[in-house]
Amino acid sequence: MSSSEDDLPLARRPRKSNGRAVLPEKIDPAVDRKMEEESMEIDGAHAPGIAIDPAKVSKVINGTSSKRKAAAKPAIKDESDSEDEPLSKRRRTVNGISKKPLSDESDSDDIPLSSRRKSTKSMKEESESEFEDDDVPLQKLSKEKKEIEKAAAKQATKEKSTPKGKAVEKATPKTKSATKRKPKQESPSEASDSDVPIAKQRKTAPAKKTKAKKEEDEDVPLSAKGKKAKAKAEPAPKKAAKGKAKVKEEEEASSPEGDEEADEEYKWWEAEQNDGGQKWETLQHAGVMFPPPYETLPKNVKMKYDGVPLFLAPEAEEVAGFMAALLEAPQATDQKFLDNFFADWKKVLKETGGAKDKSGKVIKIDSYDKCDFRPMFEYFASQKEIKKNMTTAEKKEAKAEKAKIEEPFQFCQWNGRKEKVGNFRVEPPGLFRGRGEHPKRGMYKKRVTPEQITLNIGKEATVPPPPKGHKWGNIVHNQTASWLAMWTENINNNVKYVMLAVTSSLKGQSDFKKYEKARELKKHIETIRREYTQDLKDKETMVRQRATAIYLIDKFALRAGNEKGDDEADTVGCCSLRYEHVTLEEPNLVHFKFLGKDSIQFDQVYTVDKQVFKNLRIFKKAPKGPGDDLFDRIQTKHINDWFKAHMDGLSAKVFRTYNASWTMQQELSRMLNVGTVAEKHAAYNEANKKVAILCNHQRTKSKMHDSQMEKKLYEIKALMYQKWRLKKMILSLEPKLKKKKPEYFNPDAEIDNEEWIKEHQQWLIEEEQKKIEKKFAKDNEKLVEKGEKEMKAGELKERLKALDVMKKEFAHENKTGKVEASKTATVEKLEEQIDKLEEKIQVKTSMMKDKENTSEVSLGTSKINYIDPRLSVVFCKKFGVPLERIFAKALRDKFKWAIESVDENWEF
Incomplete structure (x- = not known):
């Protein structure tokens, strides 16, 4: 310890805990002043809240040092390639920033086709111009984020000044319970213990899992924490918007089978909500489905x-x-x-x-x-x-046999209603893979036996029979639990649960409560931000660290993080960041590099407030070094306790959900109802991408991404070639048109290559041959199914003669440069076909741009788990976009409550 540290009071001295350096309880005023003075010497600070490409960051510092020179702005090299290079390989620059070629993680604007499209002022082009760079224009994103935060603060003030009943009624126009009832405060005894293994429940009985504990376990599936209650059906509210759902209800009312269908489509969002701890009264199910027993290999197959x-x-x-x-x-x-x-x-x-x-x-x-x-x-x-x-008939037979085996396990009777079960299959044995660099990867995951299974079922229900020669490990009747079966796997001793499917009423209610909790945060966000900003300068080390961590959670959507054992993957969150995970660069850049959730590499550089930068320097001050905790005075519990003190049920995850949904609301409010459906969908994706970037929802680029891009590019070029042939057919009918519109009849630059054309022609011939052979085999299968004789090989040979005709046409085209039109063709018909091909090319180009633009951003994570689904429904209803474009069938089933509970005027 240095002599200066020896002079400090004991409470202010750095200390070691479990071999790790820990800061003193209070920040030394001298150190605080020194850091402040050094910060004042540094100029050129970036606006806080900006994300910067880590590759563009220059000089870095770790911890503290003596006086330093102001850091230069991140150097951005202009590497524009020569015009002589192929279009697909060229780089381009936007505001001086080099753009990579398509095959090297480029922006989708590098697609050469886009340069040939006519310029329009559509909404799609406006949104694309805002996000040309994959790193997102730094100043623009920062400015927009500030505007969003100001709007949030303004909304919070509005929420406080609005009578509570009216505010809620406006927010949820179709849910009576949500408009009239006040949230019920739970006592610890009423909290659900559904996620606690039975063995632990018996040990801790009669006490139940507390509410505080539940909110700490944010990574537990929401369905496991949701509350199910007796639902008393009541008429839909008068404010419910009439649409397809209303028409369907009226049809069911007049149908003799209406009551039965109504049971299958239980609309819990239109019923009284009860927040009690009991999930069900009656429960009947078929247990779990075990993987088939192992079949030994043939005797001639030996390792x-x-x-x-x-x-x-x-x-x-x-x-x-x-x-x-x-x-x-x-x-x-x-x-x-x-x-x-x-x-x-x-x-x-x-x-x-x-x-x-x-x-x-x-x-x-x-x-x-x-x-x-x-x-x-x-x-x-x-x-x-x-x-x-396998033949089509064999595949159908195998599929039908599989469905027959699975049928009994797919549904259960929950309070007398038919509900779909989610993961009813017991995990098969195998080798554990884990996420990323998991230390246990490769270990043998043993086969689960019925003796390890605990079933949760109604007292009056019939217990499903176990496999022959076995018996169930335990049978319980836990009405406060939402799981149907559970067991413990042998690798990490984690408890696995069989739950209801995501489309069930229980999961829907859990999602609804999650988003309603995020909406409630609107009323408190201004106070929360004001208070943690004040705490950034607090004298207490713990308070200052907590405020800094909350700042990072709020601004950059970092997860709170928990301690990990030696036998777990070294994934970290905000509170578990270590010295080596954070690198500082003057004047206010912070480089985060660590393994995040699911062992995905988190590698981002952000600009922060100067006070936050100063705090991080203090937290990294010697004697700290690699391996030491950055936030050594706080844990996740301190963050969540502070959140809960400001709003009941608030946690870091609720904060992320709020930021995602609120940002999406602001983006949708800026959209104009113009353009085609494809353009509107592209604008939605751009808004979704902005949310994903702000929430750091990254993903590793698919290994197949580059090959998929090449395939899509080839498909577009194939359409261009087809369009060019149609134009040649027009000239065969009206040769004089060439002089009137010479540019119109020139081929697109991407296909103006004789060698590529010949290769493509050969590809077309091969594809046609595959189609003919496949059609021949399918026709034979149909004949066999009908009990008729198969066609002979001579028939296939006859059909393949069409290939000779294609070859002659291509040879004539390559020699003369002409393509003969059919006898029934007219210039008008051919032009219509060309227009349709143009539309296809534009759609495919747009899809390709979308895919390239989001190759390393996970739109699904934001859309499914963090953005309130009602916002996506509002977008579709307001802009006339089919819901199928936004939500796949499974998601439409999952979010049925959102689809049928809001109109186009609903707001988050």
């Missing part, structure tokens, strides 16, 4: 060890097969994965009598490198090929 075929017990053979199936997967080169597998497999070998040669002699297995799984791998590959080549 080898040092060249000797091995005879293994079924369980040992099964585990070896798991590794054999991954022989050409990335796991086969992951040393940690291989070490864990080999260690567990040797245990199984020991338990099952070991590996033997054909004479019965035990072979000692002590080296993975001597193991040859190739015979097993080749057998599995051949089985896949057989399955792939």
